[in-house]
Amino acid sequence: MIKLLLIFVPSLVLSWDYKFSGTDWPGLCSTGTKQTPINIDVNSTVRVFSNEPEYSWIHFQMTENPLQANQDAGGYKFVGTFGEMNMMQGNLPVLSTNLINFHFHSPSENFINGQQFDLEMHIVMQDKDQRYNFVVFGVLFRVENNAYNSFINKVIESRENHVIITLAEAFNTLQIKDYLQFSGSLTTPPCTENVFWMLDTKIRTISPEQLRFFRSLWSEKMDYAGGNGNNRLLQPVNDRTITHFIGASISLGYIGMLVILFMS
Numbered sequence: 001m002i003k004l005l006l007i008f009v010p011s012l013v014l015s016w017d018y019k020f021s022g023t024d025w026p027g028l029c030s031t032g033t034k035q036t037p038i039n040i041d042v043n044s045t046v047r048v049f050s051n052e053p054e055y056s057w058i059h060f061q062m063t064e065n066p067l068q069a070n071q072d073a074g075g076y077k078f079v080g081t082f083g084e085m086n087m088m089q090g091n092l093p094v095l096s097t098n099l100i101n102f103h104f105h106s107p108s109e110n111f112i113n114g115q116q117f118d119l120e121m122h123i124v125m126q127d128k129d130q131r132y133n134f135v136v137f138g139v140l141f142r143v144e145n146n147a148y149n150s151f152i153n154k155v156i157e158s159r160e161n162h163v164i165i166t167l168a169e170a171f172n173t174l175q176i177k178d179y180l181q182f183s184g185s186l187t188t189p190p191c192t193e194n195v196f197w198m199l200d201t202k203i204r205t206i207s208p209e210q211l212r213f214f215r216s217l218w219s220e221k222m223d224y225a226g227g228n229g230n231n232r233l234l235q236p237v238n239d240r241t242i243t244h245f246i247g248a249s250i251s252l253g254y255i256g257m258l259v260i261l262f263m264s
């Protein structure tokens, strides 16, 4: 009897899945008020232009790693030391992190303007100054017929083999100047809050075949979660402020407006 308890109790305590898309998860997952994912209505964000003093941009420094993906209950995950991120205000770093894992959700967890995307990558980081429990940078992908994403190809290959991966390959530039920022949580139990979230406004593309790989792991694998993906359902925004850091300055915006007026 005691043996039976020892076997069953840990699995009862630790296990969770996507059979109800997270609506049955306990603790903060059901009582928290700053949970992720959310739908971001870009029109109701607070805008900070690049010529304003509080404007911040993101600078990644990535390192190469030979890695193999590991699949757990939640997803398709790479654990290692992938580099560092500095959030810069002018020349001053205001947030410095170490990158500790990256993983995928399909379909996307966060929405923009009511739209869900095909795939979302989360780069999870530790705040060097420990002001935040975690820092997460989200990247959205959508399927396009003629697209081919070489970074995603490596991600897929590393299910079977060790593949040298650098997260730099996911980006055209390691200086991110236009992104959304909000306070949120982990999207899996224990749904820890005080997570500093950033979401890239640049949407990347993948091929239909590449998406098929992720669907075969989750939403099209009937014994995974009965047809659900590994995406938690949207959470209420409540009274949170979502900031849009805009890579252009106000004056550039005005010039753009003048050009449009001039041309019309």
Ligand SMILES: [Zn+2]
Residues within 6 Å of the ligand: 103, 104, 105, 122, 187
């Ligand atoms: Zn995630």
